[in-house]
Amino acid sequence: MALSRHDLLRLMEALRTADGIELVRVLAQRVLQELIEAEATAHIGAEPGEHTQTRTTWRNGHRERLLTTQAGDLDLAIPKVRTGSFFPSLLERRRRIDQALYAVIMEAYVHGVSTRSVDDLVKALGGDSGISTSEVSRICGDLDAELTVFRTRPLDHIRFPCVYLDATYCKARVEHQIVSQAVVIATGITEDGGREVLGLMVGDSETEVFWTEFLRSLRARGLNGVRLAIGDHHLGLVAAVRKVMLGAAYQRCRVHFLRNVFSVIPEDSGEMVAATIRTIFAQPTAELVRSQLDTVADMPGRQFPRVKDMLLEAKTDLTAFAEPLR
Secondary structure, eight states: OOOOHHHHHHHHHHHHHOOHHHHHHHHHHHHHHHHHHHHHHHHHTSOTTOOOTTOOOOEEEEEEEEEEETTEEEEEEEEEESSSOOOOTTSOTTOOBOHHHHHHHHHHHHTTOOHHHHHHHHHHTTOTTOOOHHHHHHHHHTHHHHHHHHHHSOOTTSOOSEEEEEEEEEEEEETTEEEEEEEEEEEEEOTTSOEEEEEEEEESSOOHHHHHHHHHHHHHTTOOOOOEEEEOOOHHHHHHHHHHSTTOEEEEOHHHHHHHHHTTSOGGGHHHHHHHHHGGGGOSSHHHHHHHHHHHHHHHHTTOHHHHHHHHHTHHHHTGGGGGGO
C-alpha cells in the first residue's frame, strides 16, 4: 500500500526529530501498520474507495490496538469491516505483547522473577505501558501446555542404563496458601554418556507412595533397561526403587553420603575425610572397590568411629555401581 504525499511528509518529520530508540519505534510502527492495511486490502478485495468485482465487504473505520514490543509501545489501528471479521495475521488475538517480549517474560518468570517485577522489566525493555500482574500470570499459564507435553512424552526412544533420582522442596501456592512442596526429578544417562531429564512431579512429601507413583509413570512412558538407580538414602525413595525398578541396583549418591558424613565430623577435617572416601569410587574392579571401602573405613575409624559405622552400614548401596565392572 503506497503512502500518500501527506503521509510521507509526516513520516519524514517524525524520523527527523526522533532519537535513535524513537526512530526504531516509529519505523516499526509504520511498517506494521502498512502490512496490516495491505492484508486488509487483500481480505476485502479492494483498496479504500476502489470499486472492483472482487470486493467482498467494505471498511468500517478502525479500532485501536496497543502492541508492546522491545522497540517500545506501538499504537496500531486494526481495520474494521461491515460484514464478517478481520484480524491481521501478524498479531495474535487477545495478546498485546510481541513474540520476542513474550518469550522474555516467560523466561524471567521461570527464573523466579515475580509478576510485579516483570512489570518493571517490560518498562525497562521499552514497553512504557508496562504489564499487569494478571496478564503476566496468563502469559506464563501458557507454559503449562508446553510442560505437559514435555512431562508426558514417550521415553522408549533410547536406553537409559542409569537414572539419577533426586528431590528438592519449593514454595508453591496450593488452595490460596503458600506451602512447601516436594519436586522430584529423574535424569537419565544414556549408554554414550548423554543426559536427559526424564520427568518431574510435585507432591506434598517424599513418601514411598509418591515416589512409587512417579517411577511407575516413567515406566508407563516407556522407560526400561535401567540397571542402576542413583539417589539419596531417603527411605521412601529406596523402597519405591526396589518395588518398581525390578532388575535395577540401587546406588547411594556419594554426594549426599558425604554431606551426611560432614554432619558428624569437625569442619576442619571434612576435606581430608572426603578425599579419602573418594578413593573408593576410583578403583577399577568391583573387588577393589569393596576392599577399598573396608580399608577407608578403618583409616578414620579410630578418630571418627561414626564415619566407620556409616561406611560399613552403607557398603552395599555405596558399591552397587561397581557390579558392571566385573
